[in-house]
Amino acid sequence: MPSILTIIILVVLILFLLGAVFMVKQQTSAILERFGRFNSVRNAGLQFKIPVIDRVAGRINLKVQQLDVFVETKTKDDVFVGLKVSVQYQVVKTQVYDAFYKLESPSAQITSYVFDVVRAEVPKMRLDDVFERKDDIANAVKSELNDAMTDYGYDIIKTLVTDIDPDEQVKEAMNRINASEREKVAAEFEAEAERIKIVAKARAEAESKRLQGQGIADQRREIARGLEESVEVLNKVGINSQEASALIVVTQHYDTLQAVGTENNSNLILLPNSPQAGSQMLNDMIASFAASSQIGEEMKKNKTSNKEA
Known part of the structure; x- marks a missing residue:
């Protein structure tokens, strides 16, 4: 027995053998000290x-590794805004000694620099510029951290500046402004469409x-x-132009009466409309034409006498 x-x-x-062997995982470095020294x-x-x-x-x-830092600061136009900055960093393989011994808390150190840079850059910008130039802020943080x-x-x-969160009241105001702008554009389009309709209707x-x-x-x-052809036909049968004109007017008068008579629901009344009206109209027109012709002849004679005198 032993x-x-x-x-x-x-x-x-x-125990000695177990204490003499240890494992180091992939993408990891181990710091070995002897009697408390590197x-x-x-x-x-x-x-x-x-x-x-x-x-x-x-x-x-x-x-x-990634470290997310949330920074609250004020813009140039006095708007409080919160920015979320994501920093991706890595230990340089050839500088493991510096990373382990020189810096106690890398995350706290990085956070301090992010706060410092963001609070130096954002107050120089207006709120709209912060949204438009977030890459400039990210580049400034990276340069300072490097x-x-x-x-x-x-x-x-x-x-990366992954989030920009203004004050709640500011966001509501921005939404109202955006809604007003969209309503204005919609109104302009509606007015333009109405104008096009009016122009098209006027042209039509x-x-x-x-x-x-x-x-x-x-x-x-x-x-x-x-009428000209009718007068010529009447002239050929011995009716002069004045009589022919009167006859045509009377004929049209009766044609009109006939057309009105064919309408069942018509309330139109032509005056005069007695049976003797046509004959009377014809006589009146012939007399009128004759009187007009005599007056014309007298005026011509007077004009000729004045010239001779």
Whole structure:
């Protein structure tokens, strides 16, 4: 049977072997110290150390990390606004020593610089400019952080302004302004559409009246031509022009009476409308034409006498 001393030696040996081996994960670096002083940086894989003498002081994450910082500040036009700045950073693999020993809290350091830069840049801008120039703010933060964090072994990969949140009352006012602008544009479009309708309607009415006038002119031209032909026909049978004109007027008078008579619901009354009206009208017109002709002859004689005198 093994002695107690042998068992103790085996246990110590196993503990020694276990203390001499440690694992380092991928994208991680381990800081190894010997008697409390920095000894070496160990990378991913199976690593060895001297038990009791060496110890793993800490591990550094080499992955790209993100820190979200919310900053509240005031713009140039006295509007309080909150900005969310996302900073993506990474430990430089060749500067693990600086990242572990030089900086106690990288997240607190980065947060301080973000606050400093944002509160220096945003008060120079109006609220609208903050929305339009958020990339300029992000670039300013990145530039400042790169200058400050490089000495500590950190590389700033990218900075993003991911959210801009003005005061609630300001957002309501902005929404009202936006709604008013949209209503104004809608009203302008409606007015323009109404103007186009009015112009189109006026043009259509003008064209209609032009065509109507042309039709009336053509109608009167044809009527005059028909009257001329009627007078010529009557002249051939011995009726002079005055009598022919009177006869045509009387004929049209009776044609009109006939047309009115065919309308069942017509309330039109032509005066005079007695049976003797046509004969009387014819006699009156012939007498009128004769009197007019005599007056014309007298005026011509008087004009000729005045010239001779």
